[in-house]
Every structure is written in C-alpha cells, then in structure tokens.
Amino acid sequence: MSDVATVDIEVDSEAEMVAFGADLAGTLRKGDRVGLVGDLGAGKSTLARATLRSLAGDPAFEVPSPTFTIVQDYPELTPRVRHVDLYRVEGGDTEELGLGEGDAAELIEWPREALPVTLAIAFGPHEEARTITVTAPPAWAERLRRQREASAFLARAGWGEARRQPLKTDASTRGYARVVGGTNAVLMDAPVFTPMPGSYPLRARLADGNLNAFIAVGEALRAAGLAAPAVIAADMKKGFLLLEDYGDDKIAGATGIYPERYAVAVEAIAAFHNAPPALPLPGDPPYQPPMFDADLSDIEVALFPEWYLRAPLDPDYAAMWRAVISALPREDDRLSLRDFHSPNLMWRAGEEGISRIGFLDYQDAMIAPSAYDVVSLAQDARIDVPDDVEADLLARYLAARPGLDRTAFMRAYHVLGAQRATRVLGVFRRLNDRDGKPQYLAHIPRVRRALAKNLRAEPSLAPLAGWFATHSDVMSA
Structure with a gap:
C-alpha cells in the first residue's frame, strides 16, 4: 500500500x-x-x-x-x-x-x-x-472520506443544510457531531465492521461495529419508560445514526457531582432492573446481549498486569479472580449497561421523575448481576463520589427493590466493584501508554482507592487483597 x-x-x-x-x-x-x-x-x-x-x-x-x-x-x-x-x-x-x-x-x-x-x-x-x-x-484520507460520507448521509436525511460541530469523545471508538438546523440532533459515526479474530473488542464481547446493538438496547430502555435518544435517521450499512440531542448537561459537572442527580440516576436503573426486557431484544436481526462470566472477566482483569504492572500474567492471580467470579450469585442477573456512569448520563432538566436521566453509550450492554450497574455509578471512575453519597445511592436502590437479597447483592457489589476497578486501572494505563491520552492518569488514584475499599469489604476477596498487597501499590491507597 x-x-x-x-x-x-x-x-x-x-x-x-x-x-x-x-x-x-x-x-x-x-x-x-x-x-x-x-x-x-x-x-x-x-x-x-x-x-x-x-x-x-x-x-x-x-x-x-x-x-x-x-x-x-x-x-x-x-x-x-x-x-x-x-x-x-x-x-x-x-x-x-x-x-x-x-x-x-x-x-x-x-x-x-x-x-x-x-x-x-x-x-x-x-x-x-x-x-x-x-x-x-x-x-x-480515510478519515476525510468518512466525513464526506457523513455529509452525504445528512443530505439524504434532509439535514444537508445543517451545521455540524464535532463533539469531544471520551475513550469511545465512535465519533459524534452536533448537527444544528431548525432543531438540534447528534450524528453518530460508527463504522460497521467485524472485529478481527482475537482482537480485544471481540474477546471482551464489546459491540464495536454493531449498530444493531445500540438500537436494540435503546429500544429496550425506551420500552421501560426511560430516556434513550430516538433514532431520527439511520444508515445501517455505512454506520451512521442521527439521534435526538440531549444537550450538554450531565449528572456531574466540572467541579464535582450533583448528588440529587445521582439519586435520580440510581432510581432510574432500579426501575429498569425491576422490569427487565425479554431476551433476545427485538431487532433486525434480534439481538442477544453477551454474558458477563468468568471467561469475560479473565480477559478484563488480565489488563491490570499487562498495562498497569507491565508484568506477565500470574496464574495464581488469574485463578483467584476466576474462582470469585464463578461463585457470584446470579439470581438477579439483569441487562447491565456496562458503562452506567457520569459521562454517559445526561440531565434533562425540563422532564420529570426518572425521565430526567438521559442514557447514552449503552451498546456494550451485557447480562450481569444487577450490582454491576449500581457500583459503576456509585463508585464512578471519572469523578469523586463521597462515601455518604455512595451509601445513600445504595439505600435508594435497595429501597426501590425490596425483594432483593441484600446480603447477596452487597457481595456482588464489592466483587464486581473490585473487578471493574481492576479492569479500569489497566484500561487507563493503556489509554496513556498506547493511545497517547494522559488525561486518564488523573483518575488512577480514585480507582485504586475504590479497588482497595472493595477488597477490604468482601471476605471472599481476601486472597486477592493479599495478592494486590504483595504485587502492587493498590492496598496502600
């Protein structure tokens, strides 16, 4: 070439x-x-x-x-x-x-x-x-070609005269732009492709290249009475969606969280968990979200030694993680949004109740214990959530789901909180070392504290707590 x-x-x-x-x-x-x-x-x-x-x-x-x-x-x-x-x-x-x-x-x-x-x-x-x-x-030249295709898509959708402003993306593989015409919309640029065999997105069961996953999960959220952006226009072959625009206001700001908004967010996810959608999700074709299990966890926790420690995978570490994930209670499995945290939760001030929360970036949803979404929010990796706010979020969630086995839920909460933090530490290091995005390093102390807190809180994690104490700086957080 x-x-x-x-x-x-x-x-x-x-x-x-x-x-x-x-x-x-x-x-x-x-x-x-x-x-x-x-x-x-x-x-x-x-x-x-x-x-x-x-x-x-x-x-x-x-x-x-x-x-x-x-x-x-x-x-x-x-x-x-x-x-x-x-x-x-x-x-x-x-x-x-x-x-x-x-x-x-x-x-x-x-x-x-x-x-x-x-x-x-x-x-x-x-x-x-x-x-x-x-x-x-x-x-x-390929990026430019893709932008030219986006312009052609907007013209076909009747938005050819609208202005387009690129939006800042996070760690996403997708691109976004605000489209301003008579009203506002958001252009999602998500090329359709099949991940390479053995690639991380495939092994981690991510929906990269699959627009149907985004549309199907969005329909499930809307069917449950939650706010997910409506699809205004779509090109499923080329990978473009024109979506309802929820604006720029989120549940957290530049200086910290808004506890009252987090409270509404946890009530929204509790409502979703109380009325889980039938699977597979309707779609063309019907969409079956992947399962979170020990095999998926193996892939995710391996990021910690690979990128955070820059060390070979310790078989004892892998075996301990596999044992604790395999032993998780699964009676309350739900459709988990996987990244249910502040960057993906918009605040819709003109609405009421749980409709004030606008959901974004949910295409990687998977079947997991309900605690996965709750700990993702209450131990937000991107911004500090004070301990009293975390406790309040847990209390609100459990009150909204009175039939839940509290002991089993809290066990899953700490195990999944530790597993998630372990993965995120590896991901944030990879974003810096491989992708040249040093801004994620600022979050590492927060994620280390969350990992240490969960390791100390759940007795079944004691062997892993010992491993982290011996091999890393996590337990000193």
Whole structure:
C-alpha cells in the first residue's frame, strides 16, 4: 500500500467550500499539519475560516486573518488549532514560529515546506468552482472520506443544510457531531465492521461495529419508560445514526457531582432492573446481549498486569479472580449497561421523575448481576463520589427493590466493584501508554482507592487483597 493517497474533490460554490470545511473539521486530530496551497483568491482562507467555525459550532465565530500576525492560536477549540499564514514571511526560515511544536493541529496557508497533508485548491470552470486535491497519508484520507460520507448521509436525511460541530469523545471508538438546523440532533459515526479474530473488542464481547446493538438496547430502555435518544435517521450499512440531542448537561459537572442527580440516576436503573426486557431484544436481526462470566472477566482483569504492572500474567492471580467470579450469585442477573456512569448520563432538566436521566453509550450492554450497574455509578471512575453519597445511592436502590437479597447483592457489589476497578486501572494505563491520552492518569488514584475499599469489604476477596498487597501499590491507597 502506498504511504500517500491523492483525492480530487470538486467544489461548485462558496457554500460547498464552507460545507467541506465541516468535513475537514471532523477529520482534524491533534498534531495534524495541513498545508493550504493555491493562488491568491483560490479560497484558502475561506476554507480555514469554515473549518474553525465548524469546530467552534458558531457560524459567527471570529476568525481574524493571520496575514499580519502570521500565527493565530485557538486553544479553546478541540483539537486546539493554530492557523498560520506565511505569505508575508520572507525566506524560508520559520523556526522561530514554533511550527510543528506541541499537539495543536495546524492549518498553514502558503506553507514553506512539505507537510504531511496538503490541500491544493485550483480554480475551476466558473467563478466559484474549485478543485481541491488532497494529498495525505491513507489513514488521514480515510478519515476525510468518512466525513464526506457523513455529509452525504445528512443530505439524504434532509439535514444537508445543517451545521455540524464535532463533539469531544471520551475513550469511545465512535465519533459524534452536533448537527444544528431548525432543531438540534447528534450524528453518530460508527463504522460497521467485524472485529478481527482475537482482537480485544471481540474477546471482551464489546459491540464495536454493531449498530444493531445500540438500537436494540435503546429500544429496550425506551420500552421501560426511560430516556434513550430516538433514532431520527439511520444508515445501517455505512454506520451512521442521527439521534435526538440531549444537550450538554450531565449528572456531574466540572467541579464535582450533583448528588440529587445521582439519586435520580440510581432510581432510574432500579426501575429498569425491576422490569427487565425479554431476551433476545427485538431487532433486525434480534439481538442477544453477551454474558458477563468468568471467561469475560479473565480477559478484563488480565489488563491490570499487562498495562498497569507491565508484568506477565500470574496464574495464581488469574485463578483467584476466576474462582470469585464463578461463585457470584446470579439470581438477579439483569441487562447491565456496562458503562452506567457520569459521562454517559445526561440531565434533562425540563422532564420529570426518572425521565430526567438521559442514557447514552449503552451498546456494550451485557447480562450481569444487577450490582454491576449500581457500583459503576456509585463508585464512578471519572469523578469523586463521597462515601455518604455512595451509601445513600445504595439505600435508594435497595429501597426501590425490596425483594432483593441484600446480603447477596452487597457481595456482588464489592466483587464486581473490585473487578471493574481492576479492569479500569489497566484500561487507563493503556489509554496513556498506547493511545497517547494522559488525561486518564488523573483518575488512577480514585480507582485504586475504590479497588482497595472493595477488597477490604468482601471476605471472599481476601486472597486477592493479599495478592494486590504483595504485587502492587493498590492496598496502600
């Protein structure tokens, strides 16, 4: 395969150039260096301006020309962008400008060197027509192609004139953008594919590449009276959904949790657990969620030695985990959403009761003890949940499900809390070490504390507590 891809894109008007700017905005990643090449008046600044405004989600976002300042930084955008115009820079010495330093994406007009990505804009057969020749690494060109497909999907759905703003994603393999027209919607970009044999998503029973899983679980939530975004339009073959937009307000904020919102969230999941859906879930084809069991747990807990300790898998460690998971009480198995925590729970202030909680990112749902979702919320890996709030959430859940065996539930709560924290510690290290996402390291002390708390609380975990004390820093948390 060639290390460079070349694509010609025909633009017939300034409006189409602006629309292409939205495609470019969705393609940009931190560290990208994109050269904008073309004669005076070709449309380089028009394209850069459209791209920046799309990232800002504001068609009136101020984009001053960098012709005289040379470099204009936009640290408020995601990714951070540096807009550069080298037209007035004499000679080829641009070292003092710091180009290519840091992780900002760069849009460089009149570049003085060969860049990884070049967009050459040439005049077309009439005044507003242009041909944009994209020269880029194949992976970058593929991202752009995917954005172009998204634009075509929106046009088919009747949203072709709407503005598109890329949304910040977490650790998700999917992409999202807010689509603003007469009303708002959210575009989900989830390519359909079959995971490679032996790949982690396949072994961990994740729904990567399976849009049917998202739709089926969403229908189950709505059937239970809960709020999951309605599907406005879908392309099941290419992997695009246009969804109802729940806004940006979540059950936690930048400075901490909102305990009253967490309380409504635990009441919502209790209601879902009280009325479990029949399986398999309706769909095309019907969807059978995977089972959480010792085999799945084996895959997940192996992430801790592999990534957190950077050590071989200890057979004793694996055997202890397998024994404790195999012994879990399974009488209260439910459809677990797997990632029932603050990033995926929206706050819908205009609604009432449990409808105030909007559910997101539930395609990886599995059959697991009901405690799995509760501990996912009450021991949120992304934000501190005070001990008294955790106790209140547990009390509310148990009160909402009076027939539950409290002893068995609490045993599962601590075992699954420990198992989940063990997996998350490995995942967060992997996100840093492999994927270049250091922001997850800030959560590690919190997750270590949760793991240690669960290991101390449940007698059946005592052998594992001893192992962690000997082989890691967890029990000192």
